[in-house]
Amino acid sequence: MNESETSHRPSQRERFLEAIVQSAIDYAIISLDLDGLVTSWNEGAFRILGWSAEEMIGMPATSFFTEEDRANGVPQREMTAALDEGRGNDERWHLRKDGTCFWASGEMMALRDQHDVVVGFIKILRDRTEQREQADRQRLLMHELGHRMKNTLSVVQSIATQSLRNATTLEEAASTLTARIAAYAKAHDLLLQRDWVSATLADIIDGSKINIGLERSERIKASGPLVKLGPQAALSFSLVLHELLTNASKYGALSSEDGVVDINWTIERQAEGEVLRARWRETGGPALTGAPDRNGFGTKLITATLRSFGDVELTYAREGVILDVTALLAKIQHSNEV
Numbered sequence: 001m002n003e004s005e006t007s008h009r010p011s012q013r014e015r016f017l018e019a020i021v022q023s024a025i026d027y028a029i030i031s032l033d034l035d036g037l038v039t040s041w042n043e044g045a046f047r048i049l050g051w052s053a054e055e056m057i058g059m060p061a062t063s064f065f066t067e068e069d070r071a072n073g074v075p076q077r078e079m080t081a082a083l084d085e086g087r088g089n090d091e092r093w094h095l096r097k098d099g100t101c102f103w104a105s106g107e108m109m110a111l112r113d114q115h116d117v118v119v120g121f122i123k124i125l126r127d128r129t130e131q132r133e134q135a136d137r138q139r140l141l142m143h144e145l146g147h148r149m150k151n152t153l154s155v156v157q158s159i160a161t162q163s164l165r166n167a168t169t170l171e172e173a174a175s176t177l178t179a180r181i182a183a184y185a186k187a188h189d190l191l192l193q194r195d196w197v198s199a200t201l202a203d204i205i206d207g208s209k210i211n212i213g214l215e216r217s218e219r220i221k222a223s224g225p226l227v228k229l230g231p232q233a234a235l236s237f238s239l240v241l242h243e244l245l246t247n248a249s250k251y252g253a254l255s256s257e258d259g260v261v262d263i264n265w266t267i268e269r270q271a272e273g274e275v276l277r278a279r280w281r282e283t284g285g286p287a288l289t290g291a292p293d294r295n296g297f298g299t300k301l302i303t304a305t306l307r308s309f310g311d312v313e314l315t316y317a318r319e320g321v322i323l324d325v326t327a328l329l330a331k332i333q334h335s336n337e338v
Contacts (some may be wrong), residue, residue: 005056028044028125028299029124032121032122038061039057040053048127051097052054064096066096067091076109085107087107087109088183090105103128106123139155179242199229202224205220208238212242212245214249220254220262221262221264223263224266230333236305240305243301254282256286260282261281263280264278275328280322282319285320287318310332
């Protein structure tokens with residue numbers, strides 16, 4: 001072995017440092033020359049970025065920057081920051097060999113020799129995609145929570161205002177207000193049990209019966225196929241059913257011993273898509289002589305709430321109240337703004 005070969009033989013210390021770098025598999029540790037070409041590529045870089053050391057040594061480090069960052073000169077700015085400030089922070093999207101993106105967190109630093117002369121750069125980064133996505137989900141969740149809280153308070157405010165405005169006594173106002181808010185809260189509970197994704201129409205009917213103390217009543221008949229409601233539709237249908245059940249118990253079919261409420265729904269295929277047809281029908285109660293002279297808040301709530309989803313027809317037939325609702329299934333299932 002000649003003197004030249006001996007002088008280039010790695011020392012024990014160099015071999016030890018190399019072993020440390022290669023064992024850091026959770027980190028991509030990449031060295032570059034002054035032209036930005038890769039001079040070393042550890043096992044972590046292979047696992048995170050996908051290129052092998054043989055593929056990348058001698059190649060420009062810009063290969064794993066996004067096209068947008070390359071066009072904006074981000075790699076060059078990182079090296080300039082490493083030279084001027086000692087290091088350049090690296091918090092951005094990067095590219096893998098297969099073309100997919102991941103969120104990288106790391107920094108670039110200048111490499112200096114024993115005479116303090118810059119001889120290259122070292123870039124260290126870690127895949128933090130999962131943490132980035134978790135933070136994004138948390139921000140989205142907080143935004144969604146704030147949005148829902150505002151809308152919920154708006155609904156409660158409207159219920160309170162109208163309940164108080166139409167009540168004749170404080171006792172009546174307190175009773176009506178409490179019942180309506182309880183119905184709204186019950187629908188919230190159903191949605192929370194399903195991660196705020198959806199509740200079925202049957203769930204909403206059962207919850208409304210429980211809320212008004214009629215869960216064991218055999219005079220409320222409900223039938224129809226499985227229909228999932230989006231959050232807004234679930235809350236709206238819950239409020240409407242509460243009003244209908246309350247009115248039926250006070251003045252309609254459920255106020256007499258022989259009265260019956262029949263709730264049924266079907267799904268029809270039409271040119272514009274699947275359509276929900278739902279009907280509330282009261283029979284056997286006190287005979288009606290037509291529509292009331294003045295529409296109270298309950299009537300307005302029923303019609304206004306459901307018209308945001310489709311067509312609504314409220315009929316005061318002699319044998320009892322009939323409510324028909326026709327709505328595109330897609331509209332009530334994807335109503336996520338609440």
